[in-house]
Amino acid sequence: MIVLGLTGSIGMGKSTAAATLRRLGVPLFDADAVVHGLLGPGGAAVGRVEAAFQGVRDEAGGIDRRRLGQRVFGDVPALRRLEAILHPMVRDAERRFVARARGRREGLVVLDIPLLFESGSIRRCDVALVVSAPSRLQRERVMRRPGMTAERFAGILRAQMPDVEKRRLADFVVATALGRSMAYRRLKAIVRTLRHGGVPPRHRGRRRCARS
Numbered sequence: 739m740i741v742l743g744l745t746g747s748i749g750m751g752k753s754t755a756a757a758t759l760r761r762l763g764v765p766l767f768d769a770d771a772v773v774h775g776l777l778g779p780g781g782a783a784v785g786r787v788e789a790a791f792q793g794v795r796d797e798a799g800g801i802d803r804r805r806l807g808q809r810v811f812g813d814v815p816a817l818r819r820l821e822a823i824l825h826p827m828v829r830d831a832e833r834r835f836v837a838r839a840r841g842r843r844e845g846l847v848v849l850d851i852p853l854l855f856e857s858g859s860i861r862r863c864d865v866a867l868v869v870s871a872p873s874r875l876q877r878e879r880v881m882r883r884p885g886m887t888a889e890r891f892a893g894i895l896r897a898q899m900p901d902v903e904k905r906r907l908a909d910f911v912v913a914t915a916l917g918r919s920m921a922y923r924r925l926k927a928i929v930r931t932l933r934h935g936g937v938p939p940r941h942r943g944r945r946r947c948a949r950s
Contacts, residue, residue, distance in 0.1 A: 739839065740846045740932050743863035745854035747898050748891075749880035750869045751914030751921065756850045758918075758925050766848040767835040772828050777801040786823045791816070804885070811893060825857070832862075846932050855899050855907055867928065868908035870901055871915045 744759070744766075746752040760766050776783035779799040788795045791809050796802040810816040832849065839847045851859045860866055871879075880891050905911050912924045 739836075739844055740865065740935075741836070741863045742846060742848045742932060743854045743860055743866045744848050744850045744869075745852060745866065745904065746869035747876065747901050747904065748894050749876040750871050750901070751912075752850070752852070752869050754914070754918065755867075755869045755912060755921065755925060756848070758922055759848050759929065762926060762929050764846055764848050764929060765835075765839050765844055766850055767832055769828050769832070769849070769851045772831045773824060774803075776824060776827055777803060777806075783823055783827055787820065790819050790823065811890070846929065853898065855904060856897075860907075865909040865932070866907060867910040867912065868901075868904045869912045869914050869921075870905055871913065873901070875915050876901075 742764075744752065744756060746755070756766055756768065775781055777787065777800055778784075781800060784795065784799070784801055787801050787806065791806060794801050794806045794809060796805075806820070810820050836847065849859065849863060851857065854860050854863070854866065877891070880886055880894075881888070910928050912921055912928070914921050
């Protein structure tokens with residue numbers, strides 16, 4: 739089974755690419771969705787996060803993600819405490835996803851992980867796909883988001899590997915500036931290639947090397 743890591747900096751079109759891969763019939767693990775569940779009402783991480791960051795629980799019994807973000811924004815030790823709670827839980831969910839896919843004899847699965855390279859999660863993938871767009875378009879997309887500010891955008895960029903470096907490390911790059919139809923055709927071609935065993939030679943055995 740080939741494990742494809744999907745990533746891209748904020749505003750590059752990763753969510754659209756993930757939706758497209760699902761439409762193409764590829765099982766996809768969404769790390770962000772898992773985090774939402776962990777922090778939602780009844781989520782497994784709510785108690786521990788509330789204990790570490792008092793006052794971040796919302797009226798519904800989950801974690802107010804905006805309030806939590808304000809507590810960890812620009813505070814590296816606080817961010818590390820939060821990651822120490824969430825990352826192992828997300829990793830466990832990922833293991834279960836991969837095991838189920840392997841049991842179904844899937845030939846290809848996708849791990850949609852925003853910080854694929856930064857977190858070292860790439861070591862659990864055979865190949866990497868990066869979605870990319872010009873910085874001007876990226877900024878336009880991000881600044882249209884509710885509550886986004888120039889300061890917050892700059893802080894997010896500082897926490898992420900530069901796009902140029904991600905593209906250098908990628909096995910496949912999908913440009914999203916030319917419209918959804920072009921990106922769809924590119925993603926469809928990548929899926930076809932991987933389903934027929936077309937793993938780039940330079941990264942065959944990536945996971946095996948990472949475990950050794």
